[in-house]
Amino acid sequence: MVETSSPLVAPPPNWWKPAGREEKLWIGIAAVWAVSMFVMMVIIWPAIGGQQNQIHSYRVDPSEFQAYTAAFIEEHQTGELEGVPVVSPPPDTDIFLQASQFQWTPVLELQRGETYRILMSSIDVQHGFSLQPDNVNFQVLPDFITGLEMTPNETGEYTIVCNEFCGLGHHLMVGQIIVVD
Template sequence: MSALVPPQGVWWKQPLDRVEGTWIVIAFVWCLIMFFMMPYWHVFGKQNLSNEAYRTTPEMFQAKTQAMVDKFKVREETDLKIPVVAPPPGSDVYIIARLWSWWPMVELQEGKTYRLHLASMDWLHGFSLQPENINIQVHPGYEHVLTVTPTRAGTYSIICNEYCGINHHTMASRLYVVKAK
C-alpha cells in the first residue's frame, strides 16, 4: 500500500515504470560525463593540483626556506621585518605555514612559472590565495610542491582557512606579482 507496509507479491519482477527508466538512463549518462570531466581536465585543463609531495620535518623545511631567504631577499616589511623574497622564474619558492603566520613573503613575476613548496611547522593550515580563491591544505610533515604560474600582476593575500587555534584569524600574509622584467 505505501512505503510503510510490506510490498505485495514479487516486487522485484514488477516492470520498470517509463518515468523511472528514462530518468535513470539520463542521470547515469550525466554521472559518467561528470566522471570523465576530471581526467579530461588533467589532459586539457590548466588547473590541476600537483601530485608531487615529500615527507619532511620542520627542521629540514625551515633550512631550505632560510637558504632561499638568504639568497633572494629584496626587502623587509612590517614591524616584524618579514623578509620579501624575489626568486628568479623557474626556481623553487618556499612558504612556511606556522602558528600563526606565513613566512616569508614572496614576489613573483607575471606569466612566469615557479615551483611553490608548502609545508606546516606544527598543525594543519589552509593556504588560501585571495582574490584568486585557490585553496590548498597544508600538512605538517609533508612538503607539497606545486607548479604555479601567476597570470596577473598585483598584490595578493594568503590567508589561513584551516582552523588552527585561537589566533587562526590573524594568520595572513601577502604575495606580490610584478610585471615581468
C-alpha cells in the same frame, strides 16, 4: 484488521510492480547522465583542463624545512614588510614558504610571466593555503612539503589566507605574494 509482516514469513510473490514506461525513461536518462559525468571527470576535463593544479608532496623534517627557509630568505631577501622578510627570488627556482602559528614566512615578490616552484610546509600544526582572489587551496601539513608550480599572469598583491583553524590567532594568519613586472 491490519496485517503485520514478520521477518520469519516470506513476502508474497510479486509484491512490487514492474517499472512503467515513464519510470524506465527516467532511469535511462539518469544512467546516461551518470555515465557522461563520469567520463567528463575522468577523461575529458583532465585532457583539456589546465584548471587542475599539479602538486607534489615530499616528506621533510620540520626543523630541516625551517633551515631551508632561513637559507632561502638569507640568499634572496630584499626588504621587510611589517617585520616579515620580503624575498625576490630569480625565476625557475625553488621558493620556500613556511607556515607557522600564526604567520606565513616570507612575503614573496615574483615576476609576472615567470615560472616558480613554491615548496610549502608547516613547522607546527596543519594549515590551509588559500591564495585570494584566485581561490587556490591546499593543505599545508607538518612533516610534508607541498610543491606547486606557479606562473603569475597579472601584477598585483595577492593575499595568502590560512583556511584551516590552527589556533587562537588563526584569524591573524595572512601572508602575501606581490607580482611585479
